[in-house]
Structures are given as C-alpha cells and as structure tokens.
Amino acid sequence: MPELTLDGLRVTARPGTTVLAALQNAGLSPLRRSLSGEPRGALCGMGTCSECRAVVDGVTVRTCLTPVRNGQDVRRLLEVNRDF
Numbered sequence: 295m296p297e298l299t300l301d302g303l304r305v306t307a308r309p310g311t312t313v314l315a316a317l318q319n320a321g322l323s324p325l326r327r328s329l330s331g332e333p334r335g336a337l338c339g340m341g342t343c344s345e346c347r348a349v350v351d352g353v354t355v356r357t358c359l360t361p362v363r364n365g366q367d368v369r370r371l372l373e374v375n376r377d378f
C-alpha cells in the first residue's frame with residue numbers, strides 16, 4: 295500500500311487510486327484558492343477542468359490524473375498566487 299504525505303499528514307492509500315482520491319478520503323478540501331481567494335475543488339474528475347491542481351513532489355499536477363505512489367509529498371495550493 296502506498297504511503298504518502300498530504301500537507302504534512304501521513305496517509306496510506308489504496309494502490310491504483312489517484313492523489314485526488316487520497317486527498318478527498320483524508321477530508322482535505324478545498325484543494326486550492328482562486329485568484330480572488332475563493333475555495334476551489336475538483337469539478338470534472340477526468341482531467342478537463344484543472345480545478346484539482348496541487349503540488350506533488352514540487353510539480354503542479356492535476357490530482358485526478360495523478361496515481362498515488364509511495365513516498366509522494368502532496369501540498370494543496372491554499373495561498374492565493376497571482377503568478378499564474
């Protein structure tokens with residue numbers, strides 16, 4: 295079973311699931327903030343909306359398309375970032 299870290303919380307995930315599922319199973323919502331500070335979370339669940347972005351091992355990814363792997367470090371994007 296993959297073990298990963300979600301915002302500093304160590305969790306075990308089922309193999310074959312996504313980082314999004316691991317975040318949701320841990321009750322970690324929202325996933326990020328909009329430019330105006332509004333909470334945002336997954337909408338489509340299939341890689342189209344990009345609302346589920348988070349940082350996995352230093353890279354911004356769509357969590358609904360990212361499989362869990364042992365040792366991942368996942369960080370939500372909760373601070374408003376106007377650099378995008």
Ligand code: FES
Pocket residue numbers: 335336337338339340341342343344345346347356357358359
């Ligand atoms: S939930 Fe829409 S891209 Fe991930």
